[in-house]
Amino acid sequence: MSESPLEFSGMIASEGKALGRARVLETIAGSVPHRSLMPQEVGPELSRFRDAVQASRTQMKELIGAGRLGHELSAIFEAQLLLLEDPMLIDETREKIRSRKMNAEWALAEEVGILKDFLSKARNTIFQERAADLEDMSNRILSNLMGVPEGDIRIPGLKDLPPDSIVVAHDLSPSLMLHIRGNCVGIVTEAGGVTGHMAILAKSRGIPALVHVANLTQKIKEGDALLIDALPKVTGAGVAPAPMRVDSGQASSGRLVCRPGEADVEAYHVYISGLRRRSEAGVRSPISLPDGSEARLWLNLDQLPESDPAAGASGVGLFRTEFLYLKDPTLLNDPERQAQCYADLFSGPLAGRPITLRLLDAGDDKAYPPQAAVRDRDLRGVRFLLANPNILESQLRAILVGVSRAGAADGQCRLMVPVVSRFEEMEAVRETLARVRDEVEAELGSRLPETALGMMLETPAAALMCEVFASNAAFFSIGTNDLTRLAIGVDRDNTLPYDELFYQPALFRMIAMILERATVPLSICGEIAGRPDLLPILIGLGVREFSVAPSAVLNCFESIVALDEHAFERGGEQARRVCQAHTAADVRALL
DSSP, rough: OOOOOOOEEEEEEEEEEEEEEEEOOOHHHSSSSSBBBGGGGGGHHHHHHHHHHHHHHHHHHHHHTOOOOOHHHHHHHHHHGGGOOOOIIHHHHHHHHHHHBBEEEHHHHHHHHHHHHHTTTOOHHHHHHHHHHHHHHHHHHHHHHTTEEEEEEHHHHTOOTTTEEEEEEEEHHHHHTTTTTTTTTEEEEEEETSSHHHHHHHHTTTOEEOOTTTHHHHHHHHHHHEEEOOOOOOOOOOOOSSSSSSSSTTTEEEEESSSHHHHHHHHHHHHHHHHHHHHHOOOOSEEEEESEEEEEEEEEEEOOOOOOOSSSSOOOEEETTTTHHOGGGGGOHHHHHHHHHHHHHSSTTTSSOOEEEEEEBBTTOEEEEEEOOOOTTOOOOHHHHHHHHHHHHHHHHHHHHHHHEEEETTEEEEEESSSHHHHHHHHHHHHHHHHHHHHHHHHHHHHOOOOOEEEESSSSSHHHHHHHTTTTTTTTTEEEEHHHHHHHHHOTTTTHHHHHTTHHHHHHHHHHHHHHHHHOOOOESSGGGGGGHHHHHHHHOOOOEEEEEEEHHHHHHHHTTTTOOHHHHHHHHHHHHHOOOOSHHHHHHOO
């Protein structure tokens, strides 16, 4: 007799439906083999651990001795080498093998957990950075113990997922997300937030995802049949998520069903059929509006596309360049490969369309590669870049060389500066760009294509000063995820549902203020840009350019096309009333 379905609720991080089998991703400590040793096995196990430490030492010395790292980066690796002599790591691991008769992987993972917990609680930034070094080195030792040639022993499993896999985990870091391949049809996690970078990456890949699913890893077993229903509740008939009206009061709630019944499976297949029919109709941008103006849809991307992610979109409004480096940290020290990445982007499937490159934005849950020699690791965005001018100059040089190599036209490449809050930050980047541009033109002996320099409006300070920044920024992009969380004081992994995060009157007032004061072209990106229920209000406020994940383009297109004259006028009235609202509940009521 088959078991009954088991249902969980969670917060929607990326919309859609998925049907597949569970691929349970354990923590590093849980991923290693746990085995109790017989007394006669202790000696050989100590030898195996010694050999793995020695192999790690040899690898590190070869890396340093190759001469490609430079003085600062070599110093970082030399400091990591000292961890192989650290009695708290090495001697304590040996003691666990001897006294508790644990296999080496288990003993090391347990000791690393103890040390990381201690270091992560320290207020001193130096100690926190040592935690990153510790994890990097312990992963290397574990990889040698287990014969895995990767920096994280969980990565090979993510690269080799069975077809129709739904990844189940406590949490997924951005660096792990970057290794997920095409067989992943869905993601569910116990932790994470709806504006975290796992959510952003899932959206960009069109992977349905739920976060904050309680008791997930205790209840779901490897290979369990799973169904994800990450669609907002809607009113009206039909199965597709747009252009029907979203019931925003329930918009954050999704379902995970283990061992789904016939009704859920049938509803999934109906949904997929409807989505396929809608996709075949295609997307076009710009879109004519009833007042004679035009709305444009742009793409958010975080990797080089192998095909056109959304034929008909106007171009790329946000390319998150930091994910290139998180996926392959060796790019930082390889100018030629950096430049070729950008050349491939501008000569690939999107050739001929404008592409907006956001300069490297590390920080928060996008940890900068721990082996990289950087200063002020806790800074974000432009402040990090200015504290590490070698990284800023290297990236600008690679972009300019790559764009020239691809034969891009004037204006096709647009650069965008992240997390700006002070006028002098933009001035410093502009001066650096001008200097690097002169150097590259002199080296190449030819003129480079014109490149516009714009900025993200994602801090309240930048929003309040937008008319001042307009004097040295060619364009703006309102980053609503960071702008919202900074304005109301929450972090990326907050547990607030959509109806609290993205229906805040303060956010709409800031957008209205920016539109009144800004004198340069402006687009909007982030979660609200891709929400069909909010598009009429944003258009009513005056927004005409929307940069969204490829998976959201079709919904947005259908919602905008559906705006007849009456709906257009109603959106304008709703926009005025939203800006006068007092609470998120007031905003939801207007929808």
